[in-house]
Amino acid sequence: MPAWTRSRVSLPNDRGFDRCRLDSRRPGLRVVVFGGTHGDETEGVLAANRLAGADLALMSGVLEVVPIVHEAAYFNDTRISPLDGRDLARTFPGDPAGTPTQQLAHALHTQILAGADLLIDLHTAGSYLDIPYLTGYIDDGRDKKGLGERAAKAFGADFIWRHETRAPGRTLSDMDAAIYTEAPLPGPTDAAFADRYYDGVLRVLAELGMLDRSAAPKPEKPSRRIVSGGDVDKDMQPVGRAGLFIHKVRHGEKVAKGQVLGQVIDVRGAVLEEIRSHYEGWVVVLKRRPHVKPGDQVVGVAVADTRL
Ligand SMILES: [Zn+2]
The missing domain is CATH 2.40.50.100 (RNA polymerase II/Efflux pump adaptor protein, barrel-sandwich hybrid domain)
Structure with a gap:
């Protein structure tokens, strides 16, 4: 069975992030999973860390996990950076000469996301918004292989939310194919939802032929498919x-x-x-x-x- 490797991508002043990598040593897709893009959303961090230690019989391609993407925000328990007040998920593709969050976005953009086939960005709704359990994907023509749609369907959330436009600066907008998750979790960490996220990622990997289907639990119920612009910054x-x-x-x-x-x-x-x-x-x-x-x-x- 392939073994995980863990390395540190360092940025100035002890900032950076851990990169966990599971290489099947066979050709295939490179799938990236992010936890903690927003520092106050804990279930995605739990799911990503569980994934990064899991015994997975990866059959093809490479799985990469960044278990805590925005450490400055996570260890401050805030959505945004305490260093510069920026929201990482509105900062892509970043700037190597910019503020700490801009430097972080640039490092993620160039060292993790560049060349990856699919991003799974594990968010929860947090304390400001209430959002049902869903996966969203962008359908603006850039995802030629339809990996985002396939992944969103396979994840098994209550809703599959299709967006026909691409909002600027988003982690997702950095990728041709990506999905994000949301769930109605205002604060107390819900370990059961972390398990749901973990199972959802396994279903995506099975859908993409990277895991055997028997390794992925069946979804709890069918998903409902919905569509809108859905940019929470301006479309509500x-x-x-x-x-x-x-x-x-x-x-x-x-x-x-x-x-x-x-x-x-x-x-x-x-x-x-x-x-x-x-x-x-x-x-x-x-x-x-x-x-x-x-x-x-x-x-x-x-x-x-x-x-x-
Ligand atoms: Zn979030």
Whole structure:
């Protein structure tokens, strides 16, 4: 059975990341798994570390795991870097002469992602957003082999979210083929979800012929396929009033066109504004924190993916 090797990619001032590599010594794909791109999302880190120590009978290609991609943020328990305030997942492809997070993105871009066939970036929704258990992939024509779609399907999450456009700066946007995961985990680490992520990665490796199918557990239930722009920085529905945002739906819930998704209330409880769905679809993103000001993005709905 192939054995893992672990090495350190060093950056100035003791920064950098560990790279774990399992080489089948047979031709095939190079698949990269990231945990901890956002430092406050722990389940992906647990799953990636479990993967990097697992006895896997890799049949082809190379599996590479960076178990904690953004160490400065992880060890500070924050989404962004305490060194420069940057969000690594908005910093690609980085800059070798830039800030610490820009240097990190550049090192990941040039030393890990360049030439890789598929990235699996293990995120969770964290404390600011509420997102159902899903895998997302970009479908803008660059992924000629359709590896992102195959991987997203194989992972086995509740939703498969197709994005027709590519948002700038994302870890994913650095790759022709990539998937990311999300799950509704606001903070207390959920070890069961780390196991789900681990199993999902094994299913992707089996789908790509890198593991025997018997090594990958069956998915818990069929996935629902949805589509939207889905850039959480700009594609969600905004509020027009300041106040407290009150959820009227849950993550993953099916909603009708015109259905009230949430309200903005004042401190006496008076309703200042209702946010209604533009579409029939499923709630894929909700702002978790209640305080809002005009223009804040609070809820996203994706529609059924009929291009199948
Ligand atoms: Zn994240």
